[in-house]
Amino acid sequence: MELNSEHFLLLPQPETASTTLSPVNPGGRACVDYTLQTNEGYATTMEGKVKIAFRTKSGVEVMDDGYKWRKYGKKMIKDNPNPRHYYRCSRAGCKVKKRVERDREDGRFVITTYEGRHNHETPHSSPPYN
DNA sequence: CGATTTTGACCTGCGC
DNA sequence: GCGCAGGTCAAAATCG
Numbered sequence: 001m002e003l004n005s006e007h008f009l010l011l012p013q014p015e016t017a018s019t020t021l022s023p024v025n026p027g028g029r030a031c032v033d034y035t036l037q038t039n040e041g042y043a044t045t046m047e048g049k050v051k052i053a054f055r056t057k058s059g060v061e062v063m064d065d066g067y068k069w070r071k072y073g074k075k076m077i078k079d080n081p082n083p084r085h086y087y088r089c090s091r092a093g094c095k096v097k098k099r100v101e102r103d104r105e106d107g108r109f110v111i112t113t114y115e116g117r118h119n120h121e122t123p124h125s126s127p128p129y130n
Numbered sequence: 131c132g133a134t135t136t137t138g139a140c141c142t143g144c145g146c
Numbered sequence: 147g148c149g150c151a152g153g154t155c156a157a158a159a160t161c162g
Contacts, residue, residue: 071135073154086153090134 052114067091069098080104091120 069087076083080101087098096116103109 070133074136075152075154078151084152088154 054112067094067096077101093119095119 068090070090071085072088073086074083075086081104082102084099084101087100089096089098096114099111099113099115101111103111
């Protein structure tokens, strides 16, 4: 499966996303039913920046989208009792970042946030949704 | 042997 | 300006 902003709802950005909304639970979140195993997801497109976040109902945060990810950091967020993992594409020139954290209320949910776009083809080519 | 992963420390940005 | 939170990088160890 290709994780492109085009595959998600391109929301300009959650209005008044400064107080009431949470990073993973915007007031105007888009409850979509894409071809993915995702339940909810929203994409925020900024000037030249792409932020895609969706909640997966998989107990496994390791969803192989066909890219090689290299973990470069782990952080405990105050808002979440669960640690947040920071991944990065191992391909040279690929500055795509991936953030994975478990849901704060439902440990069986995983919030995956992709930032940026891949500038190379999938080094794996094994899309189970093809 | 090389790449990748893990934990900690450090740095930056924003808020107050 | 300082404090807090979040994010990134680095060094070492491990696995393939």
